[in-house]
Amino acid sequence: MRVGVGGKTVHSRFVKTDAIVLNSTQFGEGHKIVKLFTDSRGKIEASAFGARKTKSRFGSKLEPFTIINLLLYRKNEESIFTIRDADVRYQCVSIRSDFSKYIIASSLIEPVIKFVERSQTDLKLYHLLSDSLKVLDRLVPEKGEYLLSMYDTKFLSIQGYSPDINTCIKCGSVLVDRKSYSDYNNGFPLCNICKTNSSTFVNEGAYRFFKWAKVHTIENAKKVKMKDSTLVNVREIIEHLYLFTFHSTPKSWKQLKECFP
Secondary structure, eight states: OEEOGGGOEEOOSEEEEEEEEEEEEEETTTEEEEEEEETTTEEEEEEETTTTSTTOTTTTTTSTTOEEEEEEEOSSTTSOEEEEEEEEEEOOHHHHHOHHHHHHHHHHHHHHHHHSOBTOOOHHHHHHHHHHHHHHHHSOGGGHHHHHHHHHHHHHHHTTOOOOTTBOTTTOOBOGGGOEEEETTTEEEEOTTTOOTTOEEEOHHHHHHHHHHHHSOGGGGGGOOOOHHHHHHHHHHHHHHHHHHHSOOOTHHHHHHHHOO
16 A cells, blocks of 8 residues: 555555465356465455466465465556465365365364454454464374363453453352363353353363463464363363354354364
């Protein structure tokens, strides 16, 4: 964007930006509409002409989970972007070849697709998602749900849900002996007085995980260790928090539960 003759604002037709490919849909003869999460424009859509053709210059660059650098063009502010050029920054090879990692990666990007407003620039969220995909690509599959749980905790925090886990979110009282509860109507944490019949008890391991996840980077997912019962408790609490915050959960979680029973 620049100032033109007479002080009028002139928008540049070309934009250079880093982006994460979220998904794409087909249109026309061999073309794609690609949904992207960019570091400078937030979530946008861009057309990629010829992307589905055998000899496409884009190749696999516009596949989901790929981190790319783009040259975009649009005629004016109302027009959809067109992808003029793309270079790969990072390609998640093992995610594409491992079904369990693919499901985790789908669960990472779906909250951005479903709950983040279009053209809402958020550099912190961009780096969280790109870092999470890179770490997942190198991570052993058994640690995938730990990484996802850290990501969900941080995603909710960026979206404005970051309660003090030492005090009841409803009445503000300090939790006694760190005993707390969670439910989808009231959130987390709840004290013994504010809990309801539908509330879930938060065990000691889950409490420690949420406290730890708030202050450590996503790269530390490989260090997480927890009992299966604790992981079940953590995922249930996260489900409550999505329902409490967004009144919905990612559809990819259904496959996640089938893949990690």
